[in-house]
Amino acid sequence: MPEEQTTRVLDAHSLRGLAHPLRMRLLVALRHGGPATASQLAGKLGESSGATSYHLRQLAAHGFVEDAPEHGKGRERWWRALSTSVQLDDTLVRDADPVVRGAAAVFRHEVATVHTQELDTWVANSNDWAAEWGGASDMSDFTLRLTPDLARELVQRMHELIRGYGPAPEGAPDAETVRVHTHLFPTHTA
Structure with a gap:
């Protein structure tokens, strides 16, 4: 995974290149797991290496992934996000x-x-983690009455807050990768 946080804003062309279930899963796997080969990704995702290889090439054509030749030996082709x-x-x-x-x-x-899959995995495996992570995880929901402008402001402020948390100090023994999901959407209430 790239060391610094970088966001790719999708346009119509890049969106069409990414909007495929396997391509999105491949990109997530490379972001979270680091560089890998099509065969490694196929095994991890339960797909054929032919399918993963094809879709990795499509992701590369749209600028989402690139070769990572420093990882390969011989004919192995490694990819990175x-x-x-x-x-x-x-x-x-x-x-x-x-x-x-x-x-x-x-x-x-x-x-x-x-x-949903990430949250389900956490719920199913939460007992495998140190007890401190139980009190450090969160599954909250809130219902607010907002205008579109206030909703945009809330989203922006949440993103700023999250981006303000840098990596844990180097060598922190209890540091783990964490995922933060935010969802804000209007709903009709009864």
């Missing part, structure tokens, strides 16, 4: 082109699926 995150421009959700709108829908559904 080029950014730590992607951001969907909300205008793509309402784009005039139905193909773009469809790609945005696939992208958003896959993000929700990944978040």
Whole structure:
């Protein structure tokens, strides 16, 4: 994974290149697990190496991944992610082109699926972690009454707060990688 936090803002072209369930899973795997080969990723994701190889090449063509030759031996082709995150421009959700709108829908559904899987994994395995992590994890929800402007402000302030937390001090024995999911959306209440 790249050492500094970098965000790739999706445009219509790059969105169409990423909005495929396997491509999104490959990109997440490279971001979280670091450089890997198509065969390693195939084993991890339960896919064929032919499928992972094809979709890695598509991700490379759209600038999401690149070769990591320093990891390879002989003919092995290693890949690495080029950014730590992607951001969907909300205008793509309402784009005039139905193909773009469809790609945005696939992208958003896959993000929700990944978040759900990560949370399910934590819940299922939380007892395997040190007791201190039980009190340091969170599954909260809040219901607020906001205008779109206030909602945007809240999202911006949450993101700023999260970005303000740098990595734990080098060598901290209890440091772990953590995932933070945020979701803010309007809902009709009864």
